[in-house]
Amino acid sequence: MDKTKADKIYKILEAEYPGAVTVLVHKSTMQLLVATILSAQCTDERVNKVTKDLFKKYRSVKDFAQSEQEAFEKEIHSTGFYRNKAKNIIAAAKIIDGSFKGKVPDTMEELVTLPGVARKTANIVLFHSYGKNEGIAVDTHVKRLSGRLGLTLNKDPVKIEEDLMKLFDRKRWGYLSNILISHGRKICNARKPLCPGCPVRELCPSAGKQ
Numbered sequence: 001m002d003k004t005k006a007d008k009i010y011k012i013l014e015a016e017y018p019g020a021v022t023v024l025v026h027k028s029t030m031q032l033l034v035a036t037i038l039s040a041q042c043t044d045e046r047v048n049k050v051t052k053d054l055f056k057k058y059r060s061v062k063d064f065a066q067s068e069q070e071a072f073e074k075e076i077h078s079t080g081f082y083r084n085k086a087k088n089i090i091a092a093a094k095i096i097d098g099s100f101k102g103k104v105p106d107t108m109e110e111l112v113t114l115p116g117v118a119r120k121t122a123n124i125v126l127f128h129s130y131g132k133n134e135g136i137a138v139d140t141h142v143k144r145l146s147g148r149l150g151l152t153l154n155k156d157p158v159k160i161e162e163d164l165m166k167l168f169d170r171k172r173w174g175y176l177s178n179i180l181i182s183h184g185r186k187i188c189n190a191r192k193p194l195c196p197g198c199p200v201r202e203l204c205p206s207a208g209k210q
Helices: 003-016 029-038 044-057 061-065 069-079 082-099 119-130 140-148 157-167 170-186
Strands: none
Touching (some): 029 119, 069 082, 119 157, 119 170
């Protein structure tokens, strides 16, 4: 796809979902980091239900760092892959508490050194907590819509991110994820996309074919 067509799609969806933000409920950068790690292979709705109580108990980086893994596993059990998630969150919190003086790092290079943090999670934290556009968070919605809209031919999230970064201006990277996710939830869902009501159907090569 050329940049002109990608720009048209962006502007239409931007107008459709003004002010789209992450739906993960959080009050601090550490909470956003934890919620994003928990969201892997889990719905944001489920994560928000779990973190509602979790964040009352664990309020600081040190609280997470000092938590007991077995107890923590039980508290996040319903998000799936709970053993790995608990292990990574606790380990990441210990590193943040020790090596980063209790502050979640604000660079891609540092964030991806934390257990359980790859580019998707790092991009979400950087954009929503620090206002930085270092890349584009590719979750299941972004992956699905990027393919359907013809923005990429790739299936690998890293390559999809690279393709999107070439198509869109840097200032749009963080917000692009939010509007694609919003559109994926409302219209372009996985099983049965609502193509007749889609504002970008005239520009979409997949319209009516799903």
